[in-house]
Each structure stands twice: as structure tokens, then as C-alpha cells.
Amino acid sequence: MNYTFLSATILLVLITDPVGNIPVFANALKHVSPERRARVILREILIAFALLLTFMFVGDSFLRVMNLSELALQIGGGVILFLIALRMVFPPPPSVETEILAEPLIVPLAIPAVAGPSALATVLLLVSQQPERRLEWIGALCVTMLISATVLVAAERIQRLIGTRLVVAVERLMGLVLVSVAIEMMLRGIKQFALQLMRG
Numbered sequence: 234m235n236y237t238f239l240s241a242t243i244l245l246v247l248i249t250d251p252v253g254n255i256p257v258f259a260n261a262l263k264h265v266s267p268e269r270r271a272r273v274i275l276r277e278i279l280i281a282f283a284l285l286l287t288f289m290f291v292g293d294s295f296l297r298v299m300n301l302s303e304l305a306l307q308i309g310g311g312v313i314l315f316l317i318a319l320r321m322v323f324p325p326p327p328s329v330e331t332e333i334l335a336e337p338l339i340v341p342l343a344i345p346a347v348a349g350p351s352a353l354a355t356v357l358l359l360v361s362q363q364p365e366r367r368l369e370w371i372g373a374l375c376v377t378m379l380i381s382a383t384v385l386v387a388a389e390r391i392q393r394l395i396g397t398r399l400v401v402a403v404e405r406l407m408g409l410v411l412v413s414v415a416i417e418m419m420l421r422g423i424k425q426f427a428l429q430l431m432r433g
Contacts, residue, residue, distance in 0.1 A: 238369045241359055245377040247411045248314065249281075249353050251384035253321060253404045255392065257346050258385050261337045261352050272283025272387045273336060280339055282378045283349035289370060292357040304425055305360045310354040311418035317351045318415055324401075347381060 236244065262270045288295070296306065359370045384391065392400060 235363065236359060241370060242373040244355060244375050244414060245352070245373055246380055247407050247414070248317070248349075248355055249347050249377055249381050250321065250404070250407065251381040252400060254346050254381070254385060255388040255400060256277070257349055258342060258388060259392075261342055265336050269336070271386045274342075275382055277337070277339070278341040278347060278378055278382045280343035281352075281381075282374065284344065285352060286350045286371065286373055288353050288356050289360050289367065289374070292360040293364065295357065296361060304422055304429075306354065306361060307357055308419055308422035308426070310358045311415045311422060313351045313354050314411060314415035314418065317349075318411035319409045321411065322405050324404075332410075333411065361395070 258274065262273060265273055296303070356370065356374065359373075360367055363370075
């Protein structure tokens with residue numbers, strides 16, 4: 234599945250899901266002073282960026298060490314994306330969550346809210362399929378992190394401006410798009426697998 238810079242950026246934005254992360258960040262930063270929140274958000278985004286960037290550079294080695302094929306990664310990545318997308322469209326019922334009283338560091342904001350399993354699988358997939366375009370994927374990741382940082386720093390204003398219902402509606406719309414991307418990824422992987430079986 235060949236991606237362009239734009240399609241890779243859109244895919245990464247959908248997966249990192251800055252709009253869906255607004256409630257997560259709001260809850261985690263509840264006990265952080267308002268003047269420090271922007272700084273904490275930027276720090277967590279940078280940590281997530283560093284992790285995803287690392288996976289872009291060690292992705293090939295990781296696949297070789299784990300003895301994984303690109304085909305397995307594509308189908309597995311599609312399954313993960315599909316499950317994430319379903320949670321976006323049909324969110325689980327709210328549960329009683331333990332409030333974070335101290336300032337969050339790395340968990341749960343950088344990982345898994347931004348750099349979760351689906352995001353890590355996606356950057357691995359991009360680099361493994363077209364390693365010669367690594368600079369483009371780094372650029373797409375940079376744009377994605379910039380969008381995430383902008384949305385999350387302005388999260389309170391966004392919620393006040395458009396309201397919680399519209400935030401939920403946007404989240405579900407992004408989920409629907411991601412469902413289509415995930416199914417396309419799985420279908421292409423299955424098709425390639427079938428072709429390999431026919432040739433073998």
C-alpha cells in the first residue's frame with residue numbers, strides 16, 4: 234500500500250487522534266497548575282515524537298530480530314487500527330478511573346495516548362514498505378506532532394468553543410475514516426498473501 238506524504242500525515246493524525254485525546258489530557262492534567270499545562274503537554278508530545286522517531290530508524294532491525302515479514306506487519310497493523318477505530322466509533326462505557334494527583338510523566342499521555350501500539354505499528358509499516366522515503370515519513374510525523382500539540386494545548390478553548398457533543402461527533406467521524414483505512418490495509422495484506430500462496 235503506497236502512501237504519499239499527505240496520506241501518511243492524515244493516517245498518523247487519525248491514529249494519534251488529538252481530538253479524542255482531549256478528555257484524556259484534561260483528566261490527567263486536572264491537578265496541574267494552569268500555567269504549567271502547556272509545558273507538560275509539549276514535553277509529553279516531544280517524548281512521544283522521540284519514541285515514534287526511534288521506531289522509524291530501528292524498524293527494519295526490529296522486524297528482522299522478531300523474524301516478522303512486512304505482510305504480517307501490514308495485516309497485524311490493519312487489525313490493530315480496526316480495533317482502535319471501533320473504540321472511536323463505539324466508545325466503551327465510562328468507568329471509574331483513578332485520578333492522577335501528581336504531574337504525569339510519559340504514562341499515560343506520551344504513552345499510550347499519543348504513541349500507542351497503533352501509532353508504533355504504523356510508523357514501522359511506513360518505513361518497512363518504503364524505506365527510501367524515510368525523510369518524508371519523518372516530515373509527516375513532525376506535522377502530526379505539531380497538529381497534536383496545537384490541538385491539545387488549545388483543548389480547553391476548543392471544548393468551550395464547539396462543545397463536548399461536537400468533539401464526540403468529530404471523534405466518531407475520524408473513527409469511521411480509520412475503519413475504512415484499516416479494512417483496506419487488511420484486504421491488501423490478504424490479497425498479497427493469497428498471491429504468494431498461488432505462486433508457491
